Amino acid sequence: MYVYDEYDQRIVEDRVKQFRDQTRRYLAGELSGEEFRPLRLQNGLYIQRFAPMLRVAVPYGLMSSAQVRMMAKIARDYDKGYAHISTRQNVQFNWPDLEDVPDILAELATVQMHAIQTSGNCIRNTTTDQFAGVAKDELIDPRPWCEIIRQWSTFHPEFTHLPRKFKIAVNGAVSDRAAIEVHDIGLEAVQNAAGELGFRVSVGGGLGRTPIVGSFINEFLPWQHLISYLDAILRVYNRYGRRDNKYKARIKILVKALTPEVFAERVDAEWAHLKDGPTTLTEAEVARVAAHFIDPAYAALADQDAALAQLDAEHPGFARWRQRNTFAHKRPGYVAVTLSLKPTGVAPGDVTDKQLDAIADLADRYSFGEVRNSHNQNIILADVEQAQLFTLWGELRENGFATPNVGLLTDIICCPGGDFCSLANAKSIPIAEAIQRRFDDLDYLFDIGNIDLNISGCMNACGHHHVGHIGILGVDKKGQEFYQVSLGGSAGRDASLAQILGPSFAEADMADVIDKIIKVYVEQRTDEESFLDTFRRVGVDPFKERVYAANH
């Protein structure tokens, strides 16, 4: 993974000092709350329901075991003993004291971490595929490009006060596991006819109040021009994005108002001035950064198909886990393993300090000392030897990470909702739990197959409900919590937004409603058809009829 040089380290340390002084000035009354607000937000510090929430940046989701141990330490020393993996691959702490945040940042800096630009109206953490660098369907490893973008965006002086937050995602594979089309900018690696590398560029995707799938405005941007082109997009947005209404301030609204074609022309006109200037990327810089992401010292191994099949036969639990929680690796003899953070009864994405220490230890012993956070709020050990899979499974079971539900109905993406978030209209964690309890029969879960169930506690869509195959949105009706259900969303390639099923439901009905939806699918599906396929074929009506049918 990327290792700081003296420049990177100095920038982060200078930032710690700067924020320490800003916090001091705020506490001393030299800075008003209003003046301090964007400063703390650009450092990932929210004021929440019970306490501040601190969002620590995990660039493109990648952490070393030393960094994971630091997360454990912070959870223990400054929080109530747990941390939360967010849908943007970052780590959040729900209970730190404001006064402690400078010390937390100082500790983070010792392991090359920070909380820079994890919130606020600036360029946020760039995200990517949790299987970057190991996936078989990869054209390029996106991580060096994410790191190049990280450096460009860190304290970019022109773009620290944008109209609204700004998120970039990069995909290097055939499948899209980075949800690039629902980001402000999505970058997809492509090759032209001459075999040269470039990026296909989408702009104006995003969720929230006005969910929009992005539009591709450039089919092939040669890699050398990545930064100058990003500068051009951001400049057009900074100058012409709406600032009169925060709900209309995101780039998606500007792209929609101008049309993607006109927006692209504006970007091209701006880019014409920047192209081939000093920000043009050099082979040397790309090679320098890429050198941090070369393959670890893989052993020359063979695939263990027969041995694993034997273990499967002897241990059905192992077979089930292997089927759901492992992912094919580009190297023979290796496999990527997802640690499920979604056992029933735990808030999706929550991990305790002890579990984090255990993960760091497992990463050291099984996966070259590295882990990745996924936008589905799970943690991945990307480089596990197949021959060690069975022992690893045993250790994961002991630590509560072996729930064999990755990609299944109970692998729910869920925002903190009314339990923690001051913006919530309704709780989301108890809804996730009720559904997990209802679908506790593993055979049935496996039979239902791949399904994304996403829950948000309000329109801000932190739980990505618009792009869930099933989405649940907390709504407020005369002070009562209700839940609106939508179907047919997808965050993958050719992303789609879900359609609202109809009037919303009370909390107590939610598990039943999901149950009915699943029954319709099971009845209607043809062989091998996933929930999403069936929905796309039969449409919303059969689901609507069943769910809203009079009870008899």
Next chain:
Amino acid sequence: MQRIIKNGQVLDETWHLLPKDATLDGISNCDDLIVPLALWREHAHALKARDGGLGVWLEAGEEIEEIADQLDNFQVIALNFPAFTDGRHCSSAYLLRTRYGYKGEVRAIGDVLRDQLLSYQRVGFDAFALRADKDPLDALKAFEEFSEVYQASADQPQPLFRRRA
């Protein structure tokens, strides 16, 4: 008397910033004036004929392109921040310096606070009229807070990746 930060020093202000609805009435011939864009648009000829110094100021929504071919007339271009959270003029200053080659003073006015000064300086501002309730001497510390930067901007045309040892 108001003081401003100019090139890293606190100086007494000598320019008069005319309000948005200013007219030519009562304008003295010799004062150094920063006039609103509307007045410049309407009375460029008369303003140029004066003996005093001339500057112009733009609202956050006024585009720098409006004056890009008239820059020779101004010793000062002031860019107004209606709120410190409104970063539009960071792009304007950058364009003034890098695209339009403006060499005179580029001044930040309006809701100008210490914690934004460093990035303002990076994009090309060299003068800062801090919000009246803030201490410019204290604000000078902002320029010392970082010793290295990643990106190219008006102050540093080479990104760090071209400068790394």
